[in-house]
Amino acid sequence: MNRFAELLDRLVLTPSRNGKLTLLRDYFHSVEDPDRGLALAAITGDLNIAAVKPAMLRALVVERMDPVLFGYSYDYVGDLAETVSLVWPQPQGHIPNHMPTLAEVVSRLQAASRSDGPKVLARLLDDASISARFAIIKLVTGGLRIGVSARLAKQALADLGKVDVSEIEELWHGLTPPYTELFAWLEGRAEKPRSAALALFRPVMLSNAVDDGDLEKLDHSAYAAEWKWDGIRVQAVCEGGVRRLYSRTGDDVSGSFPDLAAAMTFEAALDGELLVGDPREATGTFSDLQQRLNRKSVSPKIQQRYPAFMRCYDALQIDGEDLRALAFTERRRRLEAFVQTLDPSRFDLSPLVEFPDWETLERLRQAPPHPIIEGVMLKRWDSAYLAGRPKGPWFKWKRDPHTIDAVLMYAQRGHGKRSSFYSDYTFGVWSGPEGSEELVPVGKAYFGFTDEELKEIDKYVRDNTIERFGPVRSVRADRRNGLVLEVAFEGLNRSTRHKSGVAMRFPRISRLRWDKPSVEADRIETLQALLD
Amino acid sequence: MFKTMRAHDLLKPRPEGLYCPPGDFFIDPVRPVGRALITHGHSDHARSGHRSVLATQETLDIMGLRYGEDFAGSTQAAVPGETLDINGVSVTFHPAGHVLGSAQICVEHGGMRIVASGDYKRQEDATCLPFEPIRCDVFITEATFGLPVFRHPPDHEEIARVLKSATQFPERSHLVGAYALGKAQRVMRLLRDAGYDKPIYIHGALAKLSEYYQSQGIDLGQLEPATVESGGKADFAGAIVVGPPSAFADRWARRFPDPISCFASGWMRIRQRAKQGGVELPLIISDHADWDELIITIKETGAEEIWVTHGREEALVRWCELEGIAARPLHLVGYEDEGD
Numbered sequence: 001m002n003r004f005a006e007l008l009d010r011l012v013l014t015p016s017r018n019g020k021l022t023l024l025r026d027y028f029h030s031v032e033d034p035d036r037g038l039a040l041a042a043i044t045g046d047l048n049i050a051a052v053k054p055a056m057l058r059a060l061v062v063e064r065m066d067p068v069l070f071g072y073s074y075d076y077v078g079d080l081a082e083t084v085s086l087v088w089p090q091p092q093g094h095i096p097n098h099m100p101t102l103a104e105v106v107s108r109l110q111a112a113s114r115s116d117g118p119k120v121l122a123r124l125l126d127d128a129s130i131s132a133r134f135a136i137i138k139l140v141t142g143g144l145r146i147g148v149s150a151r152l153a154k155q156a157l158a159d160l161g162k163v164d165v166s167e168i169e170e171l172w173h174g175l176t177p178p179y180t181e182l183f184a185w186l187e188g189r190a191e192k193p194r195s196a197a198l199a200l201f202r203p204v205m206l207s208n209a210v211d212d213g214d215l216e217k218l219d220h221s222a223y224a225a226e227w228k229w230d231g232i233r234v235q236a237v238c239e240g241g242v243r244r245l246y247s248r249t250g251d252d253v254s255g256s257f258p259d260l261a262a263a264m265t266f267e268a269a270l271d272g273e274l275l276v277g278d279p280r281e282a283t284g285t286f287s288d289l290q291q292r293l294n295r296k297s298v299s300p301k302i303q304q305r306y307p308a309f310m311r312c313y314d315a316l317q318i319d320g321e322d323l324r325a326l327a328f329t330e331r332r333r334r335l336e337a338f339v340q341t342l343d344p345s346r347f348d349l350s351p352l353v354e355f356p357d358w359e360t361l362e363r364l365r366q367a368p369p370h371p372i373i374e375g376v377m378l379k380r381w382d383s384a385y386l387a388g389r390p391k392g393p394w395f396k397w398k399r400d401p402h403t404i405d406a407v408l409m410y411a412q413r414g415h416g417k418r419s420s421f422y423s424d425y426t427f428g429v430w431s432g433p434e435g436s437e438e439l440v441p442v443g444k445a446y447f448g449f450t451d452e453e454l455k456e457i458d459k460y461v462r463d464n465t466i467e468r469f470g471p472v473r474s475v476r477a478d479r480r481n482g483l484v485l486e487v488a489f490e491g492l493n494r495s496t497r498h499k500s501g502v503a504m505r506f507p508r509i510s511r512l513r514w515d516k517p518s519v520e521a522d523r524i525e526t527l528q529a530l531l532d
Numbered sequence: 533m534f535k536t537m538r539a540h541d542l543l544k545p546r547p548e549g550l551y552c553p554p555g556d557f558f559i560d561p562v563r564p565v566g567r568a569l570i571t572h573g574h575s576d577h578a579r580s581g582h583r584s585v586l587a588t589q590e591t592l593d594i595m596g597l598r599y600g601e602d603f604a605g606s607t608q609a610a611v612p613g614e615t616l617d618i619n620g621v622s623v624t625f626h627p628a629g630h631v632l633g634s635a636q637i638c639v640e641h642g643g644m645r646i647v648a649s650g651d652y653k654r655q656e657d658a659t660c661l662p663f664e665p666i667r668c669d670v671f672i673t674e675a676t677f678g679l680p681v682f683r684h685p686p687d688h689e690e691i692a693r694v695l696k697s698a699t700q701f702p703e704r705s706h707l708v709g710a711y712a713l714g715k716a717q718r719v720m721r722l723l724r725d726a727g728y729d730k731p732i733y734i735h736g737a738l739a740k741l742s743e744y745y746q747s748q749g750i751d752l753g754q755l756e757p758a759t760v761e762s763g764g765k766a767d768f769a770g771a772i773v774v775g776p777p778s779a780f781a782d783r784w785a786r787r788f789p790d791p792i793s794c795f796a797s798g799w800m801r802i803r804q805r806a807k808q809g810g811v812e813l814p815l816i817i818s819d820h821a822d823w824d825e826l827i828i829t830i831k832e833t834g835a836e837e838i839w840v841t842h843g844r845e846e847a848l849v850r851w852c853e854l855e856g857i858a859a860r861p862l863h864l865v866g867y868e869d870e871g872d
Contacts, residue, residue, distance in 0.1 A: 006693075012803065013812050019701070019792075026700055065680070066854060072847045073681045077802055086681040086801065130683060413781060413810055416704075419793055420785040470808045471781070 001128060003031055004039050004102045005135035011146040015415040020148060024156035028183070035102040037178025040157070042139060044150035046177055049109045052121055052140040054080050060122050064089050081141060085134035088125050096127035103178070105136055151249040161186030166203030166387040169250035173200050199242035201235060201250040202269055202316050202324075203387035207377060207394035214395070215358050223378045224328065225353040225361055228396055229311055230374040230491070231275040231289055236310060237317075238264050245274075256298060260308040263346035268338065271314040271385075272350065275372065276306040279348035283311075285371050286505075287493055287531075311350045312339050313377075316385055324385040331385065365397055374490065375399045401488040402530060403510060404429065404522045407439055408483040411461040413471040414446065421454055422461040422473060425509065427485050431500070431524040439477055440500040440524060445487060448508030457483070457512070482518030486511035492530045502527050537642030539670045539837060542621075545864050550648060550672075554641055555621030557586075559648050569610075569623065571650025572634035573598065573713055586610050586618075588625060590633025590748065594713065597740050610635070612661070628652040629663035630819050631714030632745060638666055646670040647833065653818065654825040655687060658725065659718050659750050663829075671835035672862065675843030676820040677798050684798055684822040690815040691722040694794055697813055698770060705768045705788040706813070709777030709795040712737050714819050716774050717745045719796050720752040722817075723772065733758035733768070735775030735784070758787070765789045781810075798822065827851060 007027045014020050024043075028036050041047040061084050062070055070087060077083040100108070105124055112120040121140060125133050138144050151165075154172065158165040163186070174195025175182055184190035233248040243264040245254040254261040257274065276292055277284035284306060291306045292298065315335040316324050323331050332352075339349045353376060355361040365376050375398035383393035406427035414423035424446040428439035449457065460475075460483055467474040476482065488510035495503035502524075543552050549561030549568075557567040564581035571577055571587075573594030578587070580603040585592065589609040596603060610616065610625040612635060617623075625635040628650050636649040647668040654663055677684075698706055710716040716738050723732060731754045734742060739757065746752055758773050768788045779785065780793050795811045798818025806814040821829060826848060830838055838859040840848050845861035852859030 009803075010697075010813070013806055013814070015812070019812075022700055066850070068850055069680050069847055072844075072850070073679055076679055076844075077681055078804065082803060083681060086683060130685070415810060415812065416792070417790045419791055419810060420781060420783055471810050 001100055001102050001105055001132040001135065003027065004035065004042075005129070005131035007039065008135050008138065008144060008146055009131055011148055017152065019416070020152060021156050021159060024148070024153060025159050028156060028160050033180045033183060034178035037180060037183065038102050038106050040153060040179060041177035042144060043146070043148055043153045047106065047139070049106065049139055050112070050114065050117060051142045052117060054141065056118055057081075057084055057137065057141065060118055061088060081137040082134060085130055085137055088133055091126055094126055098127075099129065099132065100124065100127055105139070109140060150251055157182070157186060164388065167192075169201055170203050170387075171195060171200075172250055173197060173244070173252065198239040199237040199244045201237070201244070201246045203250075204233065204235065204248045204271065205314075205385050205387065205394065206389040207396045208389060208391055210378070210395045210397040220355065220358055220361070222380055222382070224332070224381055225355055225376050225378055226313070226350050227353060227368065227370075227373045228375040228377045228398065229273040229275060229350065230286055230372050231273040231311070233271075234274045234310060235269060235271055235316075236264050237269040238266050256292070256295065257308045258298065259303045260310060260346055263343045266342060267319050268315060269317040270310070270312050270335075271316060272310045272312040274308055274310055276308055278307060278345055279309050279311065280344055283370060283372060286491055289372075290493055307345070309346045309348065311348055313350050314385060327382045327384065328379050329381045365399060368399065373399070401490055401510075402492070403486055403488045404526060405484050405513060405516060405520070406442060406487050407477045407518045407521045408457075408461075408475050408485055409439055409441055409477050411457070411473050411475055418454075421458045423454060423458070425457070425485065427487060428477070428500075429522045429524050429527065437479075437523070441498070442500045442502055442524070442527060443487065443489070443504040443507045445507045445509050448488070448510055449512070453512055477518060479519045482521075484513035484516040484518055484521050485509050486513055492527060494531060500524060500527075502531065535643040535669075537644040539644055539646060542641055542644050543639060543646050543648070543672075545862055550864060552621060552639055555618045555623070555639070557618055559637055560650065567618075568604075569637050570595070571628065571637060571648070572630055574631070574651070577650060580604065584608065586616075586623075588612065588633045588635050591635070593744060594633060594741070597744060626664045626666055627661035629654065629657060629660060632660045632717070632748065632750070634660060636663075636666065638668065644669055646672065647835075648672040649674065651676070651820055652829070653821045654829065655684065657718055657819070658721050659714070659745060665829060665832035667834045669835060670837045670839060671830060671833040672839045672841060673826060673830065673848070674820065675826065675840045675845050675848045677818065677822050678826060678840065678844040678848040680823050680847065682798060682801055682822045683824060684801070684816055684818050687718075687722055687817050688726060690796070690817050691719070691726050694772065694813065694815065695723075695726060695728060697792060698772060701792060702770045704790045704792050705771045705773055707780050707785060707788060707791045707793050708772060708774045708815070709780055709793065709797075710774055712776050713741055715796055715817070717742055717750065717752060718819070719774055719815075719817065720755070721750060724751065724753045728772070729753065730772075731756040733771050733773040735773070735779050737776050737779070738774060760787050830857065
């Protein structure tokens with residue numbers, strides 16, 4: 001249990017992806033079955049443990065210590081799980097003879113009935129060290145919140161076994177904790193696990209961005225073009241009565257889109273984009289789509305207002321026949337016929353875009369017919385459906401990003417290589433009546449600049465600091481002083497969390513405008529006009 | 533024994549610090565005074581400019597290193613365990629286990645004995661003498677970590693985490709933030725005790741004090757200045773560097789390859805503290821007593837009354853109330869937690 005607790009403690013404070021991967025890989029390498037598999041399940045969210053409510057946790061601890069002292073402690077720490085892990089008093093004279101392993105903790109928690117759950121939890125906490133207590137409480141209160149996605153954990157497994165992550169994604173839904181057969185294969189001790197499970201995820205085919213000069217070398221007639229929809233790439237798989245809707249990394253998202261899942265009454269595996277609206281009438285915007293994302297439960301009202309549908313790109317399997325080796329032309333023909341048999345309110349076909357030459361396509365790309373289109377996709381007519389991101393058959397050609405000129409307001413120190421640099425920038429635009437305008441923060445960016453530019457901004461921040469709060473500095477920014485940053489971003493959402501009411505997607509610093517007076521930076525109205 | 537002296541007549545807070553009227557001296561005064569008794573060398577307790585200073589030899593040496601030899605009009609070395617008479621008041625220094633030279637000061641007069649413990653800890657520390665519990669009527673305790681959430685783990689476990697991380701990330705350097713007096717040397721000594729025998733690179737601010745520790749027979753092994761001259765970026769790969777925490781946010785830190793910032797402090801017990809400070813590897817190593825040490829020490833002194841100073845007084849006062857021990861906060865100004 002201590003090793004798992006230590007892993008969580010390190011992961012939560014390690015900002016870099018590579019650092020996290022190293023920690024995960026080392027853990028999977030050094031810890032034995034079944035503990036490592038259970039840890040993996042805990043991280044990917046595949047571990048089922050009956051939840052304990054915060055109020056119950058608090059009740060357990062104040063039975064054991066002075067409520068006033070607990071109150072002082074909780075006020076100071078601010079996090080219930082952490083406070084309880086720290087203050088939990090070991091019973092008088094109780095010397096744990098053995099620290100439970102993760103497997104023992106999980107099995108005792110899973111075996112507990114609803115009524116004796118709190119008692120079982122208390123016994124576990126009695127036997128555990130401080131950081132193990134924290135880990136146990138995290139397991140029972142649900143959600144580790146350690147900044148590690150299921151995808152990252154799978155990447156660490158791929159690194160461990162020196163296999164491609166798509167192989168793990170493809171297997172994943174046929175496997176169950178503690179994944180001993182998976183680890184045996186990754187360590188070269190057994191054959192790749194074969195799964196009899198139905199409706200498994202198929203690794204997705206991805207595209208490369210079009211670089212300058214790429215197209216001149218390509219024959220346009222060898223490629224089909226279609227719009228690049230800015231929804232969620234999904235794969236709908238139905239097999240022998242099992243229906244699953246997967247994200248492009250193989251996470252099962254059926255639970256978030258029960259309306260769409262209910263319409264999946266076919267035998268096929270389809271690739272497409274999840275969008276909201278009624279495809280026969282109107283496709284919703286990205287803001288509409290947002291209403292369906294990151295929700296624990298989806299109310300019928302939300303489902304009715306923002307119905308999910310799938311715009312189909314490709315067919316990987318139809319009626320038991322694997323189509324992936326066929327050319328796109330042929331798959332597309334089968335797909336067109338197949339989509340016609342589906343519920344038209346939930347499925348439609350992503351239309352092809354006709355173009356006689358690259359120049360025409362360029363014009364179409366810059367002025368797409370719908371705000372949720374973020375560019376065009378190019379697919380070779382003769383391309384098979386391949387896992388991963390092969391170079392050549394598929395390209396994405398995105399619409400140029402939006403840009404605004406904003407003023408640097410706050411800078412925060414980075415991590416690792418950047419720990420002595422102010423490298424994360426919060427920037428704002430002008431708001432309010434002319435003459436008494438104020439800067440409102442509209443976003444934060446930490447890349448897009450060169451190392452040389454980073455040094456220049458860092459110096460600027462240090463020379464123009466007006467206030468410091470921990471790792472953050474507030475930088476001089478008013479009508480006469482301020483550094484103007486040209487910020488590029490992909491789109492804008494309404495936001496109730498930000499004072500400015502907008503949230504940028506994928507913002508990055510595209511240029512430093514040392515030449516531009518701060519007062520000439522953009523106003524909030526410029527951004528508001530971009531909201532659909 | 534019949535007491536002819538009341539506690540608050542023997543020691544009382546004044547703006548300059550804790551004052552003993554019959555003895556006419558101050559303990560750890562924050563402003564220049566005539567006669568100062570000083571518990572240890574951290575700058576919030578040991579200030580320059582007093583007419584005379586009584587402290588352990590190590591504390592006097594440390595003050596000399598920090599402020600220059602003329603830091604006081606005159607100095608006198610207190611030998612731990614030996615009782616001195618100051619204007620009829622008996623004064624004895626006893627080890628406090630905080631940093632090299634740190635002492636508690638026991639003040640006795642008219643049958644009343646008060647121990648001003650300064651800063652102290654109970655965990656073992658190879659760089660200073662261990663704390664000795666002294667039976668007394670009134671015990672003055674610090675409360676830097678006076679909340680039940682502060683439980684310091686064994687220091688060797690924390691050091692093991694740095695060493696493990698150094699093997700996991702051999703291409704990066706580990707920067708350990710530790711205050712210049714006490715913590716830094718303790719961290720280095722712990723590294724040595726854990727078997728780490730490569731040179732330890734140190735920030736310039738640590739050089740004088742570390743050299744002094746070595747001269748006092750505390751072996752810290754080979755220390756190298758972490759200067760650019762002593763190595764290029766690649767040479768610091770895999771290195772362990774110790775420096776004052778403030779230096780890591782500074783441009784100084786740019787000479788190290790992709791550094792992992794570690795911070796040795798009792799505050800690192802709280803995750804949010806580590807997160808806010810951008811600390812990747814918090815090391816819970818403290819030179820102050822944690823909650824368990826505070827309450828066991830209070831019990832061991834047998835004191836009927838506890839005065840609680842700098843830190844979180846309210847929780848410790850509450851605990852004393854529950855235990856039936858008289859306790860009150862002693863509001864002294866000017867102490868920070870330099871030592872942690």
